[in-house]
Amino acid sequence: MTATQANTGQHRQPVHPGTPPAHPVLRFWRSAVGKKWIMAVTGIMLLGFVFAHMVGNLKIYLGAGPLNTYAEWLRNLGEPALPRTVLLWIMRIGLIGAFFLHIVSAAQLTRMNQRARPSKYQSPRDYAAASFASRTMRWTGVIVGLYLIFHLMDLTWGNANPRYVRGDTYENVIHSFKRVPVAIVYILANIALAIHIFHGAWSMFQSLGLNNPKWNRARRTFAMGFATLIGVVNISFPLMVVTGVVK
Secondary structure: OOHHHHHHHHOOOOOOOOOOOOOHHHHHHHOHHHHHHHHHHHHHHHHHHHHHHHHHHHHHHHOHHHHHHHHHHHHOOOOOOOOOOHHHHHHHHHHHHHHHHHHHHHHHHHHHHHHOOOOOOOOHHHHHHHHHHHHHHHHHHHHHHHHHHHHHHHHOOOOOOOOOOOOOHHHHHHHHHOOHHHHHHHHHHHHHHHHHHHHHHHHHHHHOOOOOHHHHHHHHHHHHHHHHHHHHHHHHHHHHHHOOOOO
């Protein structure tokens, strides 16, 4: 070996093994596509819950008996295979997990989009819908989150309802919505929820890869119809009670 080769060998850097690739699930979670899919799937779960919750609450128009019976049926779901309220709590935990993943994915995807170059939309209609969504989704999401906490304190835990009686769902709703400030909170929060649902349902199909321009009209119709249905029906509950139509 020559002196030059020896000297070169002395300054040669050691070779380190490369970082092992991350687990496929972790890579999926870290990617923008993965976050969009998680937002879409959890969004579908939450939309299903909102719709089912709305349908169940319609029993308020049938009177105290049907609404309280429905509430008791929810607590008894899964019996006798499971103890009382166990299945209900399993569903609640699943919804909490979906809500958490939805929020985290949305926040991280927003930061990723802010660092990346904005993409162009296919048509003026797409651009208008998406730009409005980007301006409102964050704030309507915050409003819906705060509303959810208040709703639980008001009609599930009873902390925010001075006349709360455990098990008497009908009277709890009536006493709550008879308070004008509370009725206003519910009406405004459900307007924000409807706006959030419209933009979420609009973008959900695109996140799942169903973004063919031929389907844009159907996507918009579904998003508008579903959001309007949820908004109108949910707003009707406090409105009918505070005006004395439902007593």
